[in-house]
Amino acid sequence: xxxxxxxxxxxxxxxxxxxxxxxxxxxxxxxxxxxxxxxxxxxxxxxxxxxxxxxxxxxxxxxxxxxxxxxxxxxxxxxxxxxxxxxxxxxxxxxxxxxxxxxxxxxxxxx
Amino acid sequence: xxxxxxxxxxxxxxxxxxxxxxxxxxxxxxxxxxxxxxxxxxxxxxxxxxxxxxxxxxxxxxxxxxxxxxxxxxxxxxxxxxxxxxxxxxxxxxxxxxxxxxxxxxxxxxxx
Numbered sequence: 219x220x221x222x223x224x225x226x227x228x229x230x231x232x233x234x235x236x237x238x239x240x241x242x243x244x245x246x247x248x249x250x251x252x253x254x255x256x257x258x259x260x261x262x263x264x265x266x267x268x269x270x271x272x273x274x275x276x277x278x279x280x281x282x283x284x285x286x287x288x289x290x291x292x293x294x295x296x297x298x299x300x301x302x303x304x305x306x307x308x309x310x311x312x313x314x315x316x317x318x319x320x321x322x323x324x325x326x327x328x329x
Numbered sequence: 330x331x332x333x334x335x336x337x338x339x340x341x342x343x344x345x346x347x348x349x350x351x352x353x354x355x356x357x358x359x360x361x362x363x364x365x366x367x368x369x370x371x372x373x374x375x376x377x378x379x380x381x382x383x384x385x386x387x388x389x390x391x392x393x394x395x396x397x398x399x400x401x402x403x404x405x406x407x408x409x410x411x412x413x414x415x416x417x418x419x420x421x422x423x424x425x426x427x428x429x430x431x432x433x434x435x436x437x438x439x440x441x
Binding site for chain 2: 316
């Protein structure tokens with residue numbers, strides 16, 4: 219079945235460095251993708267989204283890149299801060315009503 | 330506002346006891362509503378979603394059920410809890426555009 223998975227379960231970065239979190243998806247019909255951040259004990263928070271007709275979208279310190287050829291999604295965080303430590307999930311919208319989530323990547327920021 | 334209220338925030342229930350988790354949302358009417366479960370250290374599993382009052386779709390066979398008695402109210406229930414029902418339960422609603430969903434703060438359930 220369709221699934222969304224992450225390449226790296228845990229990522230450790232030094233404070234101030236850039237972080238890149240990767241995600242692979244298998245449903246080529248997916249047309250909308252989202253990144254969420256989940257801090258310990260809290261619900262996931264929306265970070266940024268991208269539609270399949272785009273390759274790149276930028277937010278505040280975050281950039282999402284979409285490569286439809288290889289069905290790959292990435293989240294780039296510039297100048298990573300301790301407050302960025304969390305679990306990051308990618309999700310794809312398959313049929314307009316449901317999101318399928320990846321397993322998650324733990325981002326640890328070292329001071 | 331996309332505020333989502335979930336309660337209780339945490340609960341510990343014995344095996345075989347019933348369960349009722351409640352979720353109410355603010356914002357535009359007739360939202361799509363969702364219940365997700367997250368086991369410790371794991372990803373998010375969609376349990377139920379609802380596109381309107383009384384309309385429930387179940388994603389996985391399980392010991393749980395859901396109901397939507399009002400437009401902005403979504404309830405997750407069980408008649409008899411199992412140990413495997415332990416987890417973090419998240420209620421969510423979609424946005425006006427329908428593509429993105431926003432989550433509540435979750436309810437931690439421990440079945441003992």
